[in-house]
Amino acid sequence: MTTSLRALALCLLLVPGSGWGLEVVDQTGRVLTLPAPPRRIVSLVPSVTEILFAIGAQETLAGVTDFCDFPAEAKRKPSVGGMISPSLETLVTLKPDLVVATRSGNRAETFDQLKRLGLPIYLVDPSSVGDVLRLVGGLGELTGHRDGASAVTADLERRIKSVGERIAGRPRPRVLYVLWPDPLIVPGRGALVSELITLAGGESVTADQGAGYPRMSLEAAVGRAPEVIVLASHSGGTPVGRDKWERLESLPAVKSKRLYTADGSVMHRYGPRLVDGIETLARLIHPELFRPEASGK
Amino acid sequence: MTGPARLAAVCGGLALLLGVVAVGSLLVGSARIGPGVIVDLVTGRGPLEGAERVVILGIRLPRIAAAALAGGALAVAGAGFQALTRNPLAEPSILGVSAGAAFGVVLAQISGLGQGVVEALGLTAFAFAGAVVAGSAVYLIASTGGGLPVHTLLLAGVIVGIFFSAAITVVISLVDTNRLGGVIHWLLGNLAPIPAGALGVFGATVALGFWLVLGRARALNLLALGEEGAQELGVDAERLKRRIFAGAALLTGVVVAFVGPIGFVGLIVPHAMRMLVGSDHRVLIPAAALGGGVFLLSADTLARTVVAPAELSVGVITSFCGAPFFIYLLRSRVGRIMP
Numbered sequence: 001m002t003t004s005l006r007a008l009a010l011c012l013l014l015v016p017g018s019g020w021g022l023e024v025v026d027q028t029g030r031v032l033t034l035p036a037p038p039r040r041i042v043s044l045v046p047s048v049t050e051i052l053f054a055i056g057a058q059e060t061l062a063g064v065t066d067f068c069d070f071p072a073e074a075k076r077k078p079s080v081g082g083m084i085s086p087s088l089e090t091l092v093t094l095k096p097d098l099v100v101a102t103r104s105g106n107r108a109e110t111f112d113q114l115k116r117l118g119l120p121i122y123l124v125d126p127s128s129v130g131d132v133l134r135l136v137g138g139l140g141e142l143t144g145h146r147d148g149a150s151a152v153t154a155d156l157e158r159r160i161k162s163v164g165e166r167i168a169g170r171p172r173p174r175v176l177y178v179l180w181p182d183p184l185i186v187p188g189r190g191a192l193v194s195e196l197i198t199l200a201g202g203e204s205v206t207a208d209q210g211a212g213y214p215r216m217s218l219e220a221a222v223g224r225a226p227e228v229i230v231l232a233s234h235s236g237g238t239p240v241g242r243d244k245w246e247r248l249e250s251l252p253a254v255k256s257k258r259l260y261t262a263d264g265s266v267m268h269r270y271g272p273r274l275v276d277g278i279e280t281l282a283r284l285i286h287p288e289l290f291r292p293e294a295s296g297k
Numbered sequence: 298m299t300g301p302a303r304l305a306a307v308c309g310g311l312a313l314l315l316g317v318v319a320v321g322s323l324l325v326g327s328a329r330i331g332p333g334v335i336v337d338l339v340t341g342r343g344p345l346e347g348a349e350r351v352v353i354l355g356i357r358l359p360r361i362a363a364a365a366l367a368g369g370a371l372a373v374a375g376a377g378f379q380a381l382t383r384n385p386l387a388e389p390s391i392l393g394v395s396a397g398a399a400f401g402v403v404l405a406q407i408s409g410l411g412q413g414v415v416e417a418l419g420l421t422a423f424a425f426a427g428a429v430v431a432g433s434a435v436y437l438i439a440s441t442g443g444g445l446p447v448h449t450l451l452l453a454g455v456i457v458g459i460f461f462s463a464a465i466t467v468v469i470s471l472v473d474t475n476r477l478g479g480v481i482h483w484l485l486g487n488l489a490p491i492p493a494g495a496l497g498v499f500g501a502t503v504a505l506g507f508w509l510v511l512g513r514a515r516a517l518n519l520l521a522l523g524e525e526g527a528q529e530l531g532v533d534a535e536r537l538k539r540r541i542f543a544g545a546a547l548l549t550g551v552v553v554a555f556v557g558p559i560g561f562v563g564l565i566v567p568h569a570m571r572m573l574v575g576s577d578h579r580v581l582i583p584a585a586a587l588g589g590g591v592f593l594l595s596a597d598t599l600a601r602t603v604v605a606p607a608e609l610s611v612g613v614i615t616s617f618c619g620a621p622f623f624i625y626l627l628r629s630r631v632g633r634i635m636p
Contacts, residue, residue: 182489183482183608209606218489219356220606223328225348247492248355250346 024142027135028103028123037144038098038120042091044083044110045102045124047132048139049074050271055140055148063094070265070273088113098122098142126270129195129278133157135270156275160199163282166289167201173285175202176226176253179213179264181241184221188214193267196274200281202228222251228285229253232264260284304580307573311587315365318591322361322598327605328352359490360601361594363499364611367488367556368566368593370503370548372585375563376570377510377545380517380578381538384447385568386626389428389549390560392450393457397431398424398546398553399484400461403468405554406480417495417554421502424550431457432546486559486612488597495555502551507586509544513537514578521576559593559612561619566592568626 022034040062043049049068052061064077065086078094080086083105091099091114099114100122114121122142126132133153140149175197179185187193188209197204205224209216229251231242242261248254262280266273283290323339324332330349337343338353371389378387378394389395405423439446439453469480491499516537519527524534552559569592570584596614603609 182487215607217327217601217606217608219352219601220327222348222356223326223330223352244489248351250355251348251351252346255346 024122026122027125027131027138030121030123032120032122034098034120036097038096038142040094040096041098041100041143042080042094042096043068043100044080044086044106045100046070046083047126047269047271048100048102048124048135049077050269050273051136051139051152052143054152054272055136055143055145057139057143057145057148060143062096063091070271086110088117092117092119100124124270127190128192129160129199129274132270132272132274136272152272156272159275160278163200163278167282167286170201170286170289172201172203173227174205174225175228175230175281175285176205176221176224177267178221178229178231178245179268181231181244183215184218185213186216186221188212192270192274196267196277196281197285199278200285202281202285222248226251226253227256228258228260230260230262230281230284232267233261234264258284300577300579303574304583307580308583308587311584311591315587315590315594318594318598319361319365322364322594323353323357325598325602326352326357327601327608356490359493359496360488360597362496363491363556364488364594364597365590366500366503367552367559368562368589368591368596369586370506370552370589371559371562371593372566372570372589373507373510373582374545374548374552376567376578376582376585377541377548378563379567380520381541381545382450383521384450386447386451386564386623387454388561388564389545390458390558391564391623392432392435392454393459393461394428394432394435394454394546394549395553395558395560396458396461396465397434398428398550399558400431400464400468401425401427401550402554403465403480407468407472414494414498417498420554421498421551424554425547426550427461428546428550428553429543431461432542482610483557485610486557486615488556488600488611491555499551499555503548506544506548506551507582509540509547511582513540514582517541517578557610557612559615561615561623562589562593564626565615565619565622568622 022036024032024034026032039060041052041060042063043052043061044065046065046068049061049064050070052058053071053074058073061077063080064074065083066079066081067083068074068077068079078090080091080094084107096119098121099119101111101114101124103123103125111121111123124135126135133156136149136153136156140146177187177193177197179187179193186206186209187197187204188206189211191212194204194207197207205226206216206221229245231245242259245259246254253259262277262284266277266280323335328348330352334343334349335353338350339358344350375388378389378392379385381387401423402420404427405420435450435453435457438456439450441449465484516527516532519530519532520534520537527534527537566589567581567585570581570588574580574584593611593615596618597611600609600611600614
């Protein structure tokens, strides 16, 4: 999608239609007509669930997925199952007046089935930090929580700027971010994590790889001589295969004890916590710029 | 040529070839490192730290050793199963023995084994147990009064393989993926670097398996004449079969434990070697050990260079080579031999 079209789509248009109707343009440019602002939303996207809570719109959430684990209250909402194959039966019985889905993470089949059931679907397709900020604004408009959304975006922008000011003019260490160890999956061209590393003052050694999150051989990754290695942990566990990396003792990053662990759920999700991700990465990449506090070691 | 001279010539030639392939494999990879630096590192003159040292000594070299060992082990296991069943299509993955071993490994993985020496031994034990259970099941299903008919054996192997694959799927779907780590990737055959201690366990177990099979090579030649004939010549056929089965299952199990269930090596290599050196097991088995190393090392070198900087699973390459080969054998004279 061209940038201009995307920008147009992201500026959520709320056009008072004829009579009661409400015309909404989602993030992919689809126009949907809602009879009234949605009061029972089923979110099939963990980051959207996070945003709705952050802007104070949690009362509109009628259902979530098993992966919507933040904030803790999200887990108390009724779940429709996984993101890949949510239970349509459960979903329908929740009587949603809007379903929020994503192009990356939900399947096209699910989208088609929901369409056949006549449920209005709001598609999100964020791929950058800017997209997330716009998504927060869009969901604020949609649910009538504009003030909450503005407060969230202002706070996030302020924190991103603050990190940017600290790292200005500093050298950028070479960072290897390990999304999954076996097969080795890394952030590539256009991946959110590649952008987070840049914003945190590092240079990702895999940013020139394939689009999104490509697979890479261990040899190729190590051969790029990373100075800092960040292993993502998933669902609160320890990262898989940390010992494998620790054994590569003559690698500069390991030798200088710059092999870190970071919580993957704040790095990979297009939600408000990605700014926590930027701050965490900045502390790991530039420990000299931050007061000593709990590091991710 | 006399027996010993022929053995020396064949093994010498294959060992030389293995050496050439290993050197070639050491020189190529997704990290661009000049030959001069590689020679320095291998001969101990290189830098004591840095990314290049890790790539060559920590990743490439152990991987080459593991590929050569695994290939040799699978080829000897294949030759052993073929001698045991007197069936040219018998092979660890076709017989379902690999799937049984893989199920054993997945069970061991759930208990969260790391990569130390003790864990390596535990993993091998689980894989061996799985291989023995699967192999025994195939034998019981397929054996009729008159031995092991080709097609019955293949079908029994397929069924047992499917059963264990299903069991693995059940475990994977019930257990948190974090705890299973790279299991799904490993199921396609993955020669990730093995730590030195575990590589030692791997090597020692392969040596034990070689000894179990190769030590009775002469008796295997007699077994080829048929069990009764072998008995008349003083071979205890039952005992011999148990020993060969244990050796082949151990070799299959240890390879599955360390690099995953890689298919078809045990089919392609023994056949190629039979064409090259004939069917005298005293020459065939050492030749298969070296030839298997050459084949799997070549396949893995291809797997890690062809889509660099990403890599393919080595099992994908061996299956692409092996499946057509299997069909060819099934349709040729070999597959129609009915005991």
